[in-house]
Every structure is written in C-alpha cells, then in structure tokens.
Amino acid sequence: xxxxxxxxxxxxxxxxxxxxxxxxxxxxxxxxxxxxxxxxxxxxxxxxxxxxxxxxxxxxxxxxxxxxxxxxxxxxxxxxxxxxxxxxxxxxxxxxxxxxxxxxxxxxxxxxxxxxxxxxxxxxxxxxxxxxxxxxxxxxxxxxxxxxxxxxxxxxxxxxxxxxxxxxxxxxxxxxxxxxxxxxxxxxxxxxxxxxxxxxxxxxxxxxxxxxxxxxxxxxxxxxxxxxxxxxxxxxxxxxxxxxxxxxxxxxxxxxxxxxxxxxxxxxxxxxxxxxxxxxxxxxxxxxxxxxxxxxxxxxxxxxxxxxxxxxxxxxx
Numbered sequence: 001x002x003x004x005x006x007x008x009x010x011x012x013x014x015x016x017x018x019x020x021x022x023x024x025x026x027x028x029x030x031x032x033x034x035x036x037x038x039x040x041x042x043x044x045x046x047x048x049x050x051x052x053x054x055x056x057x058x059x060x061x062x063x064x065x066x067x068x069x070x071x072x073x074x075x076x077x078x079x080x081x082x083x084x085x086x087x088x089x090x091x092x093x094x095x096x097x098x099x100x101x102x103x104x105x106x107x108x109x110x111x112x113x114x115x116x117x118x119x120x121x122x123x124x125x126x127x128x129x130x131x132x133x134x135x136x137x138x139x140x141x142x143x144x145x146x147x148x149x150x151x152x153x154x155x156x157x158x159x160x161x162x163x164x165x166x167x168x169x170x171x172x173x174x175x176x177x178x179x180x181x182x183x184x185x186x187x188x189x190x191x192x193x194x195x196x197x198x199x200x201x202x203x204x205x206x207x208x209x210x211x212x213x214x215x216x217x218x219x220x221x222x223x224x225x226x227x228x229x230x231x232x233x234x235x236x237x238x239x240x241x242x243x244x245x246x247x248x249x250x251x252x253x254x255x256x257x258x259x260x261x262x263x264x265x266x267x268x269x270x271x272x273x274x275x276x277x278x279x280x281x282x283x284x285x286x287x288x289x290x291x292x293x294x295x296x297x298x299x300x301x302x303x304x305x306x307x308x309x310x311x312x313x314x315x316x317x
Contacts, residue, residue, distance in 0.1 A: 041089060042089055042228060043168060043171060044086075044088040044106060044125050048063055049127075057310055067158070067159065069135055070157045071133075072316070086125075087106060093139050094231060095123070096142045097126065097139045097229075098124050099124070099125075107168065108124070108161045109136075109160050110158075115154050115155055118145065119237070122138065123229055132305060135156070157316075244316070245289055245293070245315075246288065247288040247314060249286045253281065258284035259273065270288060
C-alpha cells in the first residue's frame with residue numbers, strides 16, 4: 001500500500017468520527033432546546049413589574065420572601081386555557097398554578113383551604129384575580145385538589161415558599177446550580193396620605209405590611225429537582241381551626257385616624273378596631289364583622305367600595 005493510500009485509510013474513519021460527534025452534539029442541543037422551551041412555556045420569564053391600576057385600584061408588585069396572608073380564593077380555567085399568562089407562560093387549567101396580584105412571577109406558594117385543611121403547593125405565574133375580595137385565583141386542577149371547584153370560593157391561607165421560589169426564579173432566568181438568587185427588580189416607593197395628613201410608606205391595599213423586602217443570600221439550596229408542583233401531588237391535611245370573615249377598610253399607625261374611619265363606616269355594619277403588631281410596628285385595623293358567609297362579605301365589600309372606600313378587602317382571621 002502506498003503512503004498516500006495509507007493516509008486516506010486513516011483519515012476516512014477520523015472524518016466519520018467527527019461527523020458522528022457533530023450529529024450527537026446537534027441532537028443534544030436540540031433536546032436541550034426542547035426542554036428549555038417546555039420549561040419556558042410552563043413557568044414563563046422572571047418578572048416583578050411596576051405598580052399598575054385595574055378598575056381604579058392600584059397594585060404594587062414586589063419581591064416577597066415572607067408573604068403570608070389569609071383571604072378568599074377563587075379559580076379560573078375555561079376561556080383562559082392555552083393563553084399566555086402575565087409572565088409569558090402558557091396557561092394550562094390542568095396544571096397546578098395560580099394568579100396573584102403582587103407576588104413575583106414565577107414563585108411557589110403553599111395554599112391551604114382553611115375550611116377543610118387540604119393544603120398544596122402551586123406555581124404562581126399569572127396576575128389576578130381582580131374581582132373584589134379575592135386574594136388568589138387557582139387553576140382548575142389546583143381547585144380540584146383543594147376541593148374548591150364545585151363551591152367556587154373558599155377561605156384560604158397563602159404562604160410564599162422562599163427556597164422553592166428562589167429556585168424557580170433562577171430557572172426562569174436560565175440559571176441553575178446551587179444557591180440561585182433572582183435578580184433584584186426595580187420597585188417604586190409610594191407615599192400614602194393618612195387621615196391626619198401624615199405621610200406613610202405603607203401600601204393602602206395592605207398597609208399593615210412593610211414596604212420593599214430586601215433579599216440577602218441564604219444557605220446553598222440544591223439545583224431544582226421535581227421543582228414544579230405536580231398535578232397528582234399528595235394533598236397535605238392540616239388541622240381545621242375556626243375562622244371569621246371581616247371587611248378591613250384600612251389600617252393606621254395612629255389610633256385617632258382609625259377611630260375616625262370606624263365612625264364613618266359604622267352605618268354599614270358592626271365596626272371595630274383590631275390592634276396588630278407587624279415587624280415591631282403597631283397598627284390599628286378598622287374592620288366590619290364578623291360576617292356569616294363569603295356572600296355576605298361580598299355584599300358588604302361592594303357597599304364600602306360604592307361609598308368610596310376603594311382599599312377595603314376581605315380578610316380571614
């Protein structure tokens with residue numbers, strides 16, 4: 001065999017090897033891209049968003065790490081299935097997801113039905129609900145797991161899950177690995193005029209809570225594995241405690257302001273002042289109640305809004 005034939009014999013297998021490697025890389029890249037597209041379709045992109053107004057009410061999205069609120073949940077599905085959510089995900093009513101007016105998107109929250117103790121994790125990847133008196137809108141599947149679908153509404157507790165929310169935020173931003181930290185999103189400081197003419201940084205929609213939360217790096221967390229809440233996830237059962245329904249018309253750090261508002265709304269129902277301490281700060285919450293049902297609470301809430309108390313909301317205590 002000549003030297004030229006020998007070189008050709010050696011080069012041909014090497015060329016085939018490079019060709020095979022290129023094909024493997026192409027297939028791997030395509031599979032990775034498919035996985036990324038599927039993930040993007042389900043969780044969407046990471047966003048917090050600027051303050052926005054719906055039906056005359058202002059909402060102030062912000063990054064939350066210790067959000068914990070009770071109120072009324074509703075659910076949605078028909079008419080929205082297959083549409084894009086507020087952060088670009090594709091809404092699937094058969095997945096376990098939810099819409100919230102101000103939480104960062106996406107995030108993971110635990111929702112507990114306070115009427116039967118059923119508790120699940122949900123992926124928050126949409127904005128809403130904007131019906132007065134509702135704090136979270138669940139997908140049809142989430143409502144089924146919590147046994148809310150037939151009734152339509154329920155008293156619930158919503159708690160942000162900090163570690164899972166950090167991980168899903170990192171996943172939405174194309175990052176993974178240990179200790180993922182979502183990029184800080186710009187927020188806007190809002191000054192609210194109180195009845196006494198003093199200024200407060202509290203959100204009138206929920207003025208008993210603090211302002212912007214600062215996220216500091218925590219302990220390393222593992223890379224996301226089975227991170228997204230499954231539609232067949234086991235339902236936890238928690239103890240059921242008695243709860244009451246109220247309409248909260250406002251919360252103030254000055255008692256005289258709270259008492260003035262209580263007197264103004266007394267004609268609409270039994271009003272009271274309920275003290276509360278949040279992050280070391282005392283607030284005086286002005287409420288009507290307790291109320292017998294969600295239906296009665298809805299009626300009272302509409303009356304308050306019709307009389308100009310637009311920041312009123314239903315609370316469960």
